[in-house]
Amino acid sequence: MSRIPEAVMRRLPRYYRHLDSLEKKDIIRVSSKQLGESLRMTASQIRHDLNFFGGFGQQGYGYNVTELKQKLVHILGIDIIRNVIIVGAGNIGNALARYGSFENEGFKLLAIFDNDEKLIGTKIRNILIHDSEELVQYIKDNKIDIVVLTIPGKFAQQIAYISQQAGAGAIWNFAPVDVTLEGIEVENIHLTDSLMTLSFRLACEEKGGC
Amino acid sequence: MSRIPEAVMRRLPRYYRHLDSLEKKDIIRVSSKQLGESLRMTASQIRHDLNFFGGFGQQGYGYNVTELKQKLVHILGIDIIRNVIIVGAGNIGNALARYGSFENEGFKLLAIFDNDEKLIGTKIRNILIHDSEELVQYIKDNKIDIVVLTIPGKFAQQIAYISQQAGAGAIWNFAPVDVTLEGIEVENIHLTDSLMTLSFRLACEEKGGC
Numbered sequence: 505m506s507r508i509p510e511a512v513m514r515r516l517p518r519y520y521r522h523l524d525s526l527e528k529k530d531i532i533r534v535s536s537k538q539l540g541e542s543l544r545m546t547a548s549q550i551r552h553d554l555n556f557f558g559g560f561g562q563q564g565y566g567y568n569v570t571e572l573k574q575k576l577v578h579i580l581g582i583d584i585i586r587n588v589i590i591v592g593a594g595n596i597g598n599a600l601a602r603y604g605s606f607e608n609e610g611f612k613l614l615a616i617f618d619n620d621e622k623l624i625g626t627k628i629r630n631i632l633i634h635d636s637e638e639l640v641q642y643i644k645d646n647k648i649d650i651v652v653l654t655i656p657g658k659f660a661q662q663i664a665y666i667s668q669q670a671g672a673g674a675i676w677n678f679a680p681v682d683v684t685l686e687g688i689e690v691e692n693i694h695l696t697d698s699l700m701t702l703s704f705r706l707a708c709e710e711k712g713g714c
Numbered sequence: 715m716s717r718i719p720e721a722v723m724r725r726l727p728r729y730y731r732h733l734d735s736l737e738k739k740d741i742i743r744v745s746s747k748q749l750g751e752s753l754r755m756t757a758s759q760i761r762h763d764l765n766f767f768g769g770f771g772q773q774g775y776g777y778n779v780t781e782l783k784q785k786l787v788h789i790l791g792i793d794i795i796r797n798v799i800i801v802g803a804g805n806i807g808n809a810l811a812r813y814g815s816f817e818n819e820g821f822k823l824l825a826i827f828d829n830d831e832k833l834i835g836t837k838i839r840n841i842l843i844h845d846s847e848e849l850v851q852y853i854k855d856n857k858i859d860i861v862v863l864t865i866p867g868k869f870a871q872q873i874a875y876i877s878q879q880a881g882a883g884a885i886w887n888f889a890p891v892d893v894t895l896e897g898i899e900v901e902n903i904h905l906t907d908s909l910m911t912l913s914f915r916l917a918c919e920e921k922g923g924c
Contacts (some may be wrong), residue, residue: 507923516914517906517907544894579914581920582913584913586913586916595809596809599805603805603905605890610913649913649916650916673919674916682728684754691909694727695810699819699821699886701901702899703790704723705884706859706883706899707790707791707794710791
């Protein structure tokens with residue numbers, strides 16, 4: 505659906521975060537050179553990326569921080585409230601439910617689902633834990649943009665599939681398997697992969713190079 | 715420290731996970747074509763990546779699953795036990811401490827640190843929570859490979875720096891800022907970035923393209 509190269513798209517949240525921090529420091533304008541130094545990129549890479557979105561700096565002035573940030577907010581779609589549900593109230597599900605900073609960016613947690621009878625009916629941060637049996641009907645009855653999967657790997661593909669069938673917009677998957685579905689946006693998060701890349705680099709150092 | 719392109723290195727954990735799952739299904743050999751189909755890459759990309767590590771398939775046979783997996787285990791350095799500590803026993807720190815599957819890959823959680831007096835001296839999954847004041851001495855006294863930062867953003871850079879000075883090998887940062895340090899391996903995890911890319915793609919769909 506997007507003409508924007510994947511690599512460019514993946515850098516947009518970083519631009520957004522950086523511009524947000526500049527704005528909080530009351531910085532009004534920034535050059536592509538300064539952006540590049542802060543983000544460890546070249547000025548021309550910055551200009552190249554931002555040109556995709558009509559983020560045109562002015563020669564000798566640079567970018568207006570607030571304007572560019574607002575452009576990114578719109579491009580990233582975080583000016584729209586996104587309804588989110590979490591499936592799986594275990595450790596990761598719990599942590600995500602308690603982690604308030606998503607809500608600052610417009611992600612609104614509506615409900616949590618679990619199949620553990622001891623948890624059903626209890627709340628995390630005022631958000632009710634529903635019976636997993638109600639998941640499909642809940643997605644049908646509410647506009648659910650993002651389904652967060654924090655369940656064991658063996659259930660992930662199936663729950664993702666029924667969520668899609670019920671009308672969910674996207675899957676944010678923390679189960680340790682790759683969910684693959686056509687016709688729905690999926691982000692698979694593999695925290696262990698990131699740990700392994702650290703381990704790889706430590707091993708390289710120990711071997712004196714890779 | 716590494717001649718291996720970053721993009722190739724980032725794919726290695728996926729290869730490892732996939733080979734591990736094939737092995738668990740008692741599959742003995744696999745072709746680059748089959749690997750490519752499972753991992754949504756071309757056979758030649760697979761061969762190109764694996765050639766960096768001397769993972770040479772045989773014409774007409776393919777790869778031996780267990781051999782190739784063992785090569786990846788060694789390359790990723792996960793045949794070595796990595797000592798890990800967590801700084802910050804809040805929601806994310808807690809979830810990571812309870813999340814056992816890291817330990818299956820050779821990451822061993824030795825200790826947790828926090829500055830909350832109510833938490834100091836208590837345990838998560840038999841792992842003691844120490845006073846943050848003891849962090850530097852603990853890193854000096856033990857070989858700490860990876861320091862996990864699950865603390866507020868404003869402390870992250872400083873705690874990363876003192877961990878490096880005390881002798882830690884790498885930083886796995888979950889605080890919502892980019893830790894930047896020379897001479898130490900750093901992985902910055904920004905969960906919100908990944909949510910924003912989902913939001914971006916949903917917004918693209920709604921606009922009929924980006």
